[in-house]
Amino acid sequence: MKKYTYTEKKDTRSGFGAGLLEAGKKNPEVVALCADLVGSLKMDAFIKEFPERFFQIGIAEANMIGIAAGLTIGGKVPFTGTFANFSTGRVYDQIRQSVAYSDKNVKICASHAGLTLGEDGATHQILEDIGLMKMLPGMTVINTCDYNQTKAATIAIAEHHGPVYLRFGRPVIPVFTDPDQKFEIGKAWMVNEGTDVTIIATGHMVWKAIEAGEKLAELGIDAEIINIHTIKPLDEEAVLKSVKKTGCVVTCEEHNKLGGLGESVARLLSTELPSPQEFVAVNDSFGESGTPDQLMTKYGLDSINIVEAAQKVIKRAKK
Amino acid sequence: MKHKINELEDIAAQVRRDIVRMVHACQSGHPGGSLGCADFMTALYFEIMNHSTDFKMDGKGEDLFFLSNGHISPVFYSVLARSGYFDIAEMATFRKLNSRLQGHPTTHEGLPGIRIASGSLGQGMSVAIGAAQAKKLNKDQSTVFVLLGDGELQEGQNWEAIMYAPHNKVDNLIASIDYNGQQIDGPTEKVLSLENLQAKFEAFGWNVINSDGNDMDSIVKALHYAKSLTGKGKPILNLMSTQMGYGVDFMMGSHKWHGVAPNDEQLAAALAQLSSTLKDY
Numbered sequence: 001m002k003k004y005t006y007t008e009k010k011d012t013r014s015g016f017g018a019g020l021l022e023a024g025k026k027n028p029e030v031v032a033l034c035a036d037l038v039g040s041l042k043m044d045a046f047i048k049e050f051p052e053r054f055f056q057i058g059i060a061e062a063n064m065i066g067i068a069a070g071l072t073i074g075g076k077v078p079f080t081g082t083f084a085n086f087s088t089g090r091v092y093d094q095i096r097q098s099v100a101y102s103d104k105n106v107k108i109c110a111s112h113a114g115l116t117l118g119e120d121g122a123t124h125q126i127l128e129d130i131g132l133m134k135m136l137p138g139m140t141v142i143n144t145c146d147y148n149q150t151k152a153a154t155i156a157i158a159e160h161h162g163p164v165y166l167r168f169g170r171p172v173i174p175v176f177t178d179p180d181q182k183f184e185i186g187k188a189w190m191v192n193e194g195t196d197v198t199i200i201a202t203g204h205m206v207w208k209a210i211e212a213g214e215k216l217a218e219l220g221i222d223a224e225i226i227n228i229h230t231i232k233p234l235d236e237e238a239v240l241k242s243v244k245k246t247g248c249v250v251t252c253e254e255h256n257k258l259g260g261l262g263e264s265v266a267r268l269l270s271t272e273l274p275s276p277q278e279f280v281a282v283n284d285s286f287g288e289s290g291t292p293d294q295l296m297t298k299y300g301l302d303s304i305n306i307v308e309a310a311q312k313v314i315k316r317a318k319k
Numbered sequence: 320m321k322h323k324i325n326e327l328e329d330i331a332a333q334v335r336r337d338i339v340r341m342v343h344a345c346q347s348g349h350p351g352g353s354l355g356c357a358d359f360m361t362a363l364y365f366e367i368m369n370h371s372t373d374f375k376m377d378g379k380g381e382d383l384f385f386l387s388n389g390h391i392s393p394v395f396y397s398v399l400a401r402s403g404y405f406d407i408a409e410m411a412t413f414r415k416l417n418s419r420l421q422g423h424p425t426t427h428e429g430l431p432g433i434r435i436a437s438g439s440l441g442q443g444m445s446v447a448i449g450a451a452q453a454k455k456l457n458k459d460q461s462t463v464f465v466l467l468g469d470g471e472l473q474e475g476q477n478w479e480a481i482m483y484a485p486h487n488k489v490d491n492l493i494a495s496i497d498y499n500g501q502q503i504d505g506p507t508e509k510v511l512s513l514e515n516l517q518a519k520f521e522a523f524g525w526n527v528i529n530s531d532g533n534d535m536d537s538i539v540k541a542l543h544y545a546k547s548l549t550g551k552g553k554p555i556l557n558l559m560s561t562q563m564g565y566g567v568d569f570m571m572g573s574h575k576w577h578g579v580a581p582n583d584e585q586l587a588a589a590l591a592q593l594s595s596t597l598k599d600y
Contacts (some may be wrong), residue, residue, distance in 0.1 A: 098435060101427055
């Protein structure tokens with residue numbers, strides 16, 4: 001197992017804030033919109049640098065999506081920011097008609113995704129957003145795993161033409177990816193090569209997959225760990241190549257097991273390479289109040305859950 | 320004036336022929352609202368807006384128009400074709416398989432003149448505000464127009480946008496309301512009353528003007544006046560009285576013709592009331 005270490009913990013949303021500032025410096029057409037959550041989205045640095053390119057919308061997410069679509073018509077590259085729940089479910093039809101169907105170059109940037117939003121509870125913890133967004137034709141869906149990857153992804157989507165959903169989170173977590181990485185949309189990252197089981201993880205679950213890989217190594221299991229940050233378009237080649245070698249797969253995501261990364265992988269494998277699969281994901285339920293760590297444990301999203309899923313799926317593969 | 324009033328009225332008569340013929344040919348679509356807005360749309364595209372039929376999505380240096388109540392697509396398609404965005408013959412494909420003239424307007428099929436999909440109501444005002452703010456960032460002095468249905472104002476997103484535009488001094492925006500008092504289920508008064516729209520918009524900080532949307536002289540004057548009010552710190556609302564179905568007597572003043580196509584006899588009766596001033600497509 002390749003050794004991953006970290007010297008600091010940071011939140012992925014701060015990576016977004018840093019990336020937005022960089023994207024703004026690189027391209028004068030980049031503009032930002034926020035629905036009364038500037039501090040939460042870490043947009044302050046961008047606003048300070050480019051006050052005339054920032055639009056405070058107020059608590060009016062539907063209007064924000066429409067205004068963003070309109071801004072693209074004048075050649076702007078708008079980044080909208082609010083919590084994941086208010087970025088997707090609340091404004092699904094606005095995104096569908098004014099952005100996706102209209103092929104508008106809007107970057108929908110969503111913080112506080114998943115359970116790790118914590119104490120605010122289920123009203124704010126969306127676990128369905130990946131599913132909602134990946135079903136929209138033409139929508140790119142990205143869920144990043146640490147500060148550095150989020151920063152790099154933010155810069156990369158500014159250079160990509162087309163609607164994007166960028167999902168990140170609230171808690172501070174280990175920073176373990178390369179600070180100078182080039183983010184390639186749609187390209188999986190090989191975290192660790194192995195032969196016994198493929199572990200595919202996205203978002204906050206990537207670090208947990210690394211922890212699980214270390215535990216599995218102690219148990220004599222050689223896990224291949226792949227980070228799929230771009231859920232759509234899925235890097236099908238990377239998934240198939242790995243599962244062809246290992247014969248089984250565990251998918252890990254901070255999302256409902258319905259509609260998420262796991263289902264995208266299952267759809268691919270069922271048509272190309274039927275293989276045993278286990279899902280480490282929320283079992284079709286809402287979240288609740290609690291600390292991020294408590295919630296990840298209660299809803300079965302800890303590294304131990306990945307270890308158990310790997311052991312189970314290997315047994316199924318050997319039958 | 321680019322045209323005399325009677326010339327614009329002649330174009331509007333042909334637009335109305337196009338509307339009823341399109342809707343008849345596919346036996347679906349929305350003739351009532353389309354007919355009611357034929358004068359406004361003719362005035363906009365043939366008199367008021369500075370625009371190029373050599374279509375570019377960004378529309379830099381041009382006035383832009385957004386149709387929020389997308390179901391009145393027949394009138395939109397007719398004025399676009401008649402002003403030269405695409406061949407008038409293409410109107411024959413309206414609502415048919417593989418057409419660029421979808422039931423509701425879309426950018427998806429690449430029809431020149433369309434900058435956003437609309438149909439799901441309540442979204443056009445926000446989009447127009449975004450386009451207007453992009454013009455300001457681009458130091459582009461031109462104006463953005465948007466048309467909304469009155470029933471459409473029941474959608475909450477509109478009020479988010481109506482609150483936003485004055486606060487942000489979006490004064491290069493002229494919104495018009497197709498104030499015909501009708502919606503699918505009946506008179507707006509009965510379905511969900513809009514109460515005093517002028518007072519509502521003024522309370523939100525808009526500069527409100529009134530016009531008769533079925534009197535070409537009134538609508539042209541109102542739109543010229545509205546344009547003279549741009550750049551003065553407030554968005555402008557043209558509260559435009561119209562009659563659904565205007566120009567075809569048996570379609571007028573009732574919600575019955577909101578989304579119903581005429582049969583062969585009704586088509587003949589309608590066309591008999593509308594002189595063919597340009598050539599039919």
